[in-house]
Amino acid sequence: MPHVIIVGCGFGGLAAARELADAKVDITIIDRSNHHLFQPLLYQVATAGLSAPAISAPIRSILAKQRNLTSLMAAVSKIDVARKTIALEDGSEIAYDYLIVAAGSTHSYFGHDEWAPLAPGLKTLADAFDIRRRILMAFERAEREPDSVRRAEWLTFTVIGAGATGVEMAGTLIEIARHTLRGEFRRIDPQQAKVVLLEGSERVLGAYPADLSEKARAQLVKLGVDVRTSSRVTHIDEECVRYTDQSGEQRLASRTVIWSAGVAASPLGKSLNVPLDRAGRVIIGSELWIPDHPEVFVIGDLAAVTSDGKPVPGVSPAAKQMGRVAARNIINRISGKPLENFVYQDYGSLATIGRKAAVAMVGKFKFSGYPAWLFWLFVHVYFLIGFRNRLLVMSDWAWAYLTFKRSARVISNAIDTPVEKPDDAPSQ
Amino acid sequence: MPHVIIVGCGFGGLAAARELADAKVDITIIDRSNHHLFQPLLYQVATAGLSAPAISAPIRSILAKQRNLTSLMAAVSKIDVARKTIALEDGSEIAYDYLIVAAGSTHSYFGHDEWAPLAPGLKTLADAFDIRRRILMAFERAEREPDSVRRAEWLTFTVIGAGATGVEMAGTLIEIARHTLRGEFRRIDPQQAKVVLLEGSERVLGAYPADLSEKARAQLVKLGVDVRTSSRVTHIDEECVRYTDQSGEQRLASRTVIWSAGVAASPLGKSLNVPLDRAGRVIIGSELWIPDHPEVFVIGDLAAVTSDGKPVPGVSPAAKQMGRVAARNIINRISGKPLENFVYQDYGSLATIGRKAAVAMVGKFKFSGYPAWLFWLFVHVYFLIGFRNRLLVMSDWAWAYLTFKRSARVISNAIDTPVEKPDDAPSQ
Numbered sequence: 001m002p003h004v005i006i007v008g009c010g011f012g013g014l015a016a017a018r019e020l021a022d023a024k025v026d027i028t029i030i031d032r033s034n035h036h037l038f039q040p041l042l043y044q045v046a047t048a049g050l051s052a053p054a055i056s057a058p059i060r061s062i063l064a065k066q067r068n069l070t071s072l073m074a075a076v077s078k079i080d081v082a083r084k085t086i087a088l089e090d091g092s093e094i095a096y097d098y099l100i101v102a103a104g105s106t107h108s109y110f111g112h113d114e115w116a117p118l119a120p121g122l123k124t125l126a127d128a129f130d131i132r133r134r135i136l137m138a139f140e141r142a143e144r145e146p147d148s149v150r151r152a153e154w155l156t157f158t159v160i161g162a163g164a165t166g167v168e169m170a171g172t173l174i175e176i177a178r179h180t181l182r183g184e185f186r187r188i189d190p191q192q193a194k195v196v197l198l199e200g201s202e203r204v205l206g207a208y209p210a211d212l213s214e215k216a217r218a219q220l221v222k223l224g225v226d227v228r229t230s231s232r233v234t235h236i237d238e239e240c241v242r243y244t245d246q247s248g249e250q251r252l253a254s255r256t257v258i259w260s261a262g263v264a265a266s267p268l269g270k271s272l273n274v275p276l277d278r279a280g281r282v283i284i285g286s287e288l289w290i291p292d293h294p295e296v297f298v299i300g301d302l303a304a305v306t307s308d309g310k311p312v313p314g315v316s317p318a319a320k321q322m323g324r325v326a327a328r329n330i331i332n333r334i335s336g337k338p339l340e341n342f343v344y345q346d347y348g349s350l351a352t353i354g355r356k357a358a359v360a361m362v363g364k365f366k367f368s369g370y371p372a373w374l375f376w377l378f379v380h381v382y383f384l385i386g387f388r389n390r391l392l393v394m395s396d397w398a399w400a401y402l403t404f405k406r407s408a409r410v411i412s413n414a415i416d417t418p419v420e421k422p423d424d425a426p427s428q
Numbered sequence: 429m430p431h432v433i434i435v436g437c438g439f440g441g442l443a444a445a446r447e448l449a450d451a452k453v454d455i456t457i458i459d460r461s462n463h464h465l466f467q468p469l470l471y472q473v474a475t476a477g478l479s480a481p482a483i484s485a486p487i488r489s490i491l492a493k494q495r496n497l498t499s500l501m502a503a504v505s506k507i508d509v510a511r512k513t514i515a516l517e518d519g520s521e522i523a524y525d526y527l528i529v530a531a532g533s534t535h536s537y538f539g540h541d542e543w544a545p546l547a548p549g550l551k552t553l554a555d556a557f558d559i560r561r562r563i564l565m566a567f568e569r570a571e572r573e574p575d576s577v578r579r580a581e582w583l584t585f586t587v588i589g590a591g592a593t594g595v596e597m598a599g600t601l602i603e604i605a606r607h608t609l610r611g612e613f614r615r616i617d618p619q620q621a622k623v624v625l626l627e628g629s630e631r632v633l634g635a636y637p638a639d640l641s642e643k644a645r646a647q648l649v650k651l652g653v654d655v656r657t658s659s660r661v662t663h664i665d666e667e668c669v670r671y672t673d674q675s676g677e678q679r680l681a682s683r684t685v686i687w688s689a690g691v692a693a694s695p696l697g698k699s700l701n702v703p704l705d706r707a708g709r710v711i712i713g714s715e716l717w718i719p720d721h722p723e724v725f726v727i728g729d730l731a732a733v734t735s736d737g738k739p740v741p742g743v744s745p746a747a748k749q750m751g752r753v754a755a756r757n758i759i760n761r762i763s764g765k766p767l768e769n770f771v772y773q774d775y776g777s778l779a780t781i782g783r784k785a786a787v788a789m790v791g792k793f794k795f796s797g798y799p800a801w802l803f804w805l806f807v808h809v810y811f812l813i814g815f816r817n818r819l820l821v822m823s824d825w826a827w828a829y830l831t832f833k834r835s836a837r838v839i840s841n842a843i844d845t846p847v848e849k850p851d852d853a854p855s856q
Binding site: 034035051052053054058060061064065070071072073074090136140143144181183184185186187392395409 | 462463479480481482486488489492493498499500501502564568571572609611612613614615820823837
């Protein structure tokens with residue numbers, strides 16, 4: 001039977017594996033971690049609202065019943081399209097007949113990799129634990145700091161980049177400061193904490209229409225976030241962030257900085273030896289295979305593809321849809337049938353901002369505030385993998401909503417690891 | 429108002445703090461971590477059955493409403509009883525009028541500290557994450573191992589020490605191999621995994637009567653655990669454990685080893701300059717204060733105290749009872765009243781072994797098997813701190829019981845930290 005390797009078990013890789021469940025192929029799915037991650041809720045782990053198991057599930061367990069599939073926990077270091085093999089980091093090689101590369105994306109610091117340890121981004125559970133530790137430790141440090149200037153530095157949180165993740169982080173951080181920690185400290189007042197959202201462009205949620213961006217900004221400001229657009233970061237160190245805005249260079253004293261400004265494709269794309277776009281994504285046609293190698297498919301965040309003449313966004317529904325099309329096209333190739341074209345089905349966009357605050361766009365409908373937030377809640381719980389996780393997440397949220405408490409406020413010593421360099425941690 | 433410092437927020441420290449809720453004192457409670465841990469269920473985190481937030485709660489949150497109390501996340505490095513100060517690891521000092529030392533215990537490797545990184549013990553959440561990662565990674569490594577001898581090494585798990593924790597770990601490990609992972613691997617059969625429980629003395633659960641030890645052993649064997657008593661470990665390395673039994677020196681090829689053989693008191697006891705027992709515990713009278721310093725109390729696992737002529741065991745009910753007596757004796761000292769004597773109330777002993785398997789002893793009643801297991805379940809859920817955690821743990825367990833699934837099977841990169849040396853990590 002033909003051997004299909006799928007690299008990466010994110011939304012795209014998982015959808016491809018499932019689509020091949022009844023096909024007469026041997027599948028090996030390879031992922032660096034042992035779990036599939038529901039990335040849209042990762043910011044809730046980073047902000048102590050959810051525990052890691054609530055948004056992740058063991059890949060083996062999800063795919064246990066698919067008898068034509070083997071799951072391998074390993075890091076892929078290279079793809080050799082000429083010899084039709086992939087190399088693992090331990091030096092071993094595996095041959096394929098068909099390959100689906102779904103290795104995803106990682107953070108990009110726009111040439112400033114030295115910022116990575118100072119301003120972690122949010123892609124993996126390890127990132128989320130790191131950010132959670134930094135946020136909780138900042139309040140602990142502030143409580144122990146006798147100097148009022150330094151105390152204010154510890155109580156200033158900066159989020160860089162006002163895309164969906166940045167907006168969610170800023171909105172949740174202000175909720176933690178204003179509500180969750182209220183009354184728990186004796187020397188500081190957590191409500192004095194400042195959350196600053198820096199964005200290089202002119203508006204927040206740049207992928208949304210201008211009126212929804214404006215609504216999102218208004219909701220952030222109402223929650224208490226200090227939103228500063230047209231502010232380009234030029235420097236980060238342990239004590240401050242520097243940026244330029246219309247009035248010149250500014251210095252923001254802040255000891256906790258979170259990066260949500262840039263995304264780069266997995267470095268695995270390079271080893272395919274085909275044209276990449278500026279973000280490092282593999283440029284492919286609508287049948288999703290790469291030039292000269294009809295047996296190699298690229299999907300998800302790693303793929304630069306257009307649909308109806310427009311670039312397809314790096315969101316989970318697009319990854320899932322590509323995964324299914326790539327899987328069906330492998331079946332088509334094997335059976336000698338014509339291939340299918342990928343056409344992106346846009347079900348709408350949704351971004352949460354905080355408690356009762358969100359913006360949504362479904363077809364021609366745009367809405368915001370409480371209704372958008374309820375809609376967001378429903379959609380995210382619905383799509384979470386596994387019935388049990390849905391129940392867990394709902395009960396965690398119901399509890400958090402009613403009490404403002406957050407259940408996952410553990411600072412563990414195990415989490416005192418240095419931040420990985422972005423290039424070492426593709427979210428394959 | 430007199431300043432009371434409590435070092436450590438385990439069961440003893442927390443009980444003392446609560447007992448002082450209405451006293452006219454200023455309390456500072458200091459703990460190295462930000463959370464109170466329900467240690468009796470820590471093995472469930474180590475074996476992926478529970479998530480960390482389910483068995484831990486932020487100390488600030490638990491004690492938020494106690495207005496006479498300040499909580500400090502910090503590590504205490506030294507106690508100076510002459511100057512009535514404690515020193516923190518950051519160099520600062522805090523003065524006290526009364527001190528309660530509840531710094532607990534840590535692992536002891538009986539002079540073989542080089543075994544610590546090879547055979548982690550279970551005291552903190554960091555330990556539990558480390559052990560969880562080792563167990564899950566061993567199955568992953570076995571799946572990727574082409575050599576059958578090495579594969580068997582990866583599938584052999586050794587637990588050293590058959591006290592309550594060792595018995596729980598062994599029973600749960602065999603359940604993971606036989607049930608949880610069934611059908612999820614393609615090259616190995618997790619049911620082939622071996623769990624060996626090594627114990628130096630003649631029987632398991634040595635603190636229990638001989639007939640209950642025998643019942644526990646029978647239940648372990650029935651679950652599939654290979655129980656080897658009178659087996660003293662002499663050597664551990666990355667590939668094997670060596671031990672001596674009646675027939676001489678034995679070699680057990682095993683790549684995952686868990687240590688539950690020895691406990692040592694926190695090194696903070698030494699800085700009190702008073703007599704210690706062989707395990708490093710502070711020898712105190714029944715009023716719980718140390719010789720020459722009537723303002724310094726020692727409680728919990730760090731205290732060597734007798735009640736009715738018998739040594740008080742290092743269990744959580746004893747720590748809680750001591751905490752309350754020490755707190756009341758501080759109030760008695762302040763108001764010039766005579767001090768109270770600590771008398772240990774023994775409510776019984778309970779050890780779980782695995783699914784439907786446990787032994788229990790309540791007064792003169794001894795029972796084992798399913799009834800003991802149900803009793804254990806009830807008692808542990810009841811005593812878990814916080815209504816919400818109780819619900820979470822119950823739902824996790826109900827789910828695990830019905831499906832054999834375990835919810836917390838995440839291997840996170842963040843957890844790839846070296847094991848801390850035991851001396852660096854008192855569970856204060």
